[in-house]
Amino acid sequence: MTNPNLKFLRENHQSKRLLSLRGGTRSGKSYSAVQFLIELCYKYPNAGMVITIARQTLPALKASTLRDFVEILQSFEAYIEEDHNKTEGIYKLRGNTVEFISLDQPQKLRGRKRDTLFLDECNEITAESFRQLSYRTTGFIILSYNPSDLDGWWYEVEAREDAALIVTTYKDNPHLPKSIIAEIESLKTSSPEDWAVFGLGERGRGKKGRIYRNFTKVEELDFSECSDICVGIDFGFSQDPTAVVLVGKHNDRVYVDELVYETHLTNTELVERIKPHCEGLRVICDSAEPKSIAELRRGGLNAIGAIKGPDSIRNGIKLLQSKEVLYTRRSKDLERELGSYVWNLDKNERPTEKPIDSFNHLLDALRYSVGFLYKRG
Numbered sequence: 001m002t003n004p005n006l007k008f009l010r011e012n013h014q015s016k017r018l019l020s021l022r023g024g025t026r027s028g029k030s031y032s033a034v035q036f037l038i039e040l041c042y043k044y045p046n047a048g049m050v051i052t053i054a055r056q057t058l059p060a061l062k063a064s065t066l067r068d069f070v071e072i073l074q075s076f077e078a079y080i081e082e083d084h085n086k087t088e089g090i091y092k093l094r095g096n097t098v099e100f101i102s103l104d105q106p107q108k109l110r111g112r113k114r115d116t117l118f119l120d121e122c123n124e125i126t127a128e129s130f131r132q133l134s135y136r137t138t139g140f141i142i143l144s145y146n147p148s149d150l151d152g153w154w155y156e157v158e159a160r161e162d163a164a165l166i167v168t169t170y171k172d173n174p175h176l177p178k179s180i181i182a183e184i185e186s187l188k189t190s191s192p193e194d195w196a197v198f199g200l201g202e203r204g205r206g207k208k209g210r211i212y213r214n215f216t217k218v219e220e221l222d223f224s225e226c227s228d229i230c231v232g233i234d235f236g237f238s239q240d241p242t243a244v245v246l247v248g249k250h251n252d253r254v255y256v257d258e259l260v261y262e263t264h265l266t267n268t269e270l271v272e273r274i275k276p277h278c279e280g281l282r283v284i285c286d287s288a289e290p291k292s293i294a295e296l297r298r299g300g301l302n303a304i305g306a307i308k309g310p311d312s313i314r315n316g317i318k319l320l321q322s323k324e325v326l327y328t329r330r331s332k333d334l335e336r337e338l339g340s341y342v343w344n345l346d347k348n349e350r351p352t353e354k355p356i357d358s359f360n361h362l363l364d365a366l367r368y369s370v371g372f373l374y375k376r377g
Contacts, residue, residue: 005032008166013040013140020158021144023168024201025184026176029144030120034068036142037098037118046095050114054133056124058102065120066100103129111136118142126359127153127336128241128263148197148204149339155203156332169201209342209351211317212363215325217335221255223248231259231278232369233270233285233303234361235292238263243361244274245334247369254323254370258331258362267292271299278302284368306368307375314353316367319374334362 005021005028012019013036021029037051053069055061069091073079083092089100101108103125109132117137119125123145130153134141143154158165170176170184187195197204223229226248234243242265248255260273274283278301285293287305296303327334340359343351 003028003032004168004172005029005166006036008164009033009036009142012164016162016164017140018157018160018163019140019142020154020163020165021142021168022147022158022165022201023172024170025146025198026170026173026180027168027201028173029168030065031068033118033120033142033144034065035072037116038069038072038093040116041093041096041098044096049096049116050112051096051098051116051118052101052114052133052137053098053118053120054101054103054108055120056103058104060121060124061100061102065118069098069100109133113138115139116141118144120144121146122154123149123152123340127333130157146198147201150204151335151339153336167201169199209345210339211341211343211355212321212325212338214321214323215327215338217329218326219329221248221257221326221328223255223257226250226255228373230281230369230372231274231283232365232367233283234365234368235286235289236263236361237265241333241361242270243333243365244270245362245365245369246277247366247373249373252323254320254325256325256327256331256334256366258328258334261333261362267295268299271296271301275300282372284372286364286368306371313355313367316371317355320367320370323370331362334366337361337363
């Protein structure tokens with residue numbers, strides 16, 4: 001049986017910038033990508049290629065693509081211990097360099113240039129991380145993921161003209177034991193939603209434990225209908241973006257329009273960007289940044305810190321969940337956060353009441369704003 005993922009990579013890597021391996025669980029996406037990159041090094045010996053294989057965290061990287069890489073070489077008796085710098089995460093293969101990086105190390109995002117990039121489980125990675133890595137990649141980029149999210153940057157980039165997509169399932173992996181096949185197929189009855197994503201490779205309705213399901217996308221919003229309006233800000237700079245939203249209260253409806261979602265934005269630049277939207281409005285900011293709030297006030301904005309207290313995050317989430325939230329179609333980064341902002345799961349994969357501390361920049365700015373608008377009447 002021909003490996004469809006491997007065949008796809010061989011046929012498209014010279015004509016397309018981005019190669020997307022989308023599919024259900026155990027369909028051989030990651031393994032095939034690693035196998036193809038090894039094959040490339042053997043096809044072009046002493047070419048001096050730099051190939052980067054990345055995942056969000058180091059433990060996940062070691063347990064998946066790095067392990068696959070070593071096992072594939074060992075299976076051909078081609079693994080050489082002396083060529084593997086485990087401290088730096090670099091393997092010298094046939095005159096080429098294969099480096100393994102985790103994206104929870106900020107310095108890695110703005111490291112040296114590379115020829116080829118493989119992002120494993122790319123739906124764990126932020127759009128900004130992808131952009132930074134893409135800027136420094138001269139050749140093609142491989143993405144692999146399970147399509148559990150409703151929306152995400154990966155769906156957008158794989159729709160580009162310079163991209164190619166393949167969708168595979170566990171049925172495309174002839175090496176799976178019967179016990180694993182039975183486990184996957186049991187999802188048909190135990191969890192039809194998971195079966196659609198992890199069994200059939202279909203685009204999901206959102207991650208497990210998704211916090212907000214009360215948001216509706218619309219073309220435009222008329223904020224003149226609102227009884228009260230404010231601007232919300234969650235500060236960032238290098239790794240985290242500065243996130244700004246315009247928020248309106250219309251009875252139990254909340255209107256939201258994304259204004260800013262950008263890294264490396266100084267407070268002076270921020271004032272210039274948003275001042276036209278802030279005339280006569282309160283600007284509700286993360287109160288953990290009093291210096292930044294003071295700078296906004298000196299710039300002429302009516303900026304105040306959000307009120308925080310015991311369980312303020314959970315209580316703010318509950319307040320926002322109780323409203324019907326409408327957001328504009330242009331609020332792309334807000335939409336991405338909505339699909340990825342979830343409750344932490346316990347050891348039994350059940351949602352807790354504690355949210356993850358990521359994919360929450362615009363949503364935090366929104367939460368500050370809604371708390372302000374509804375608690376002052």
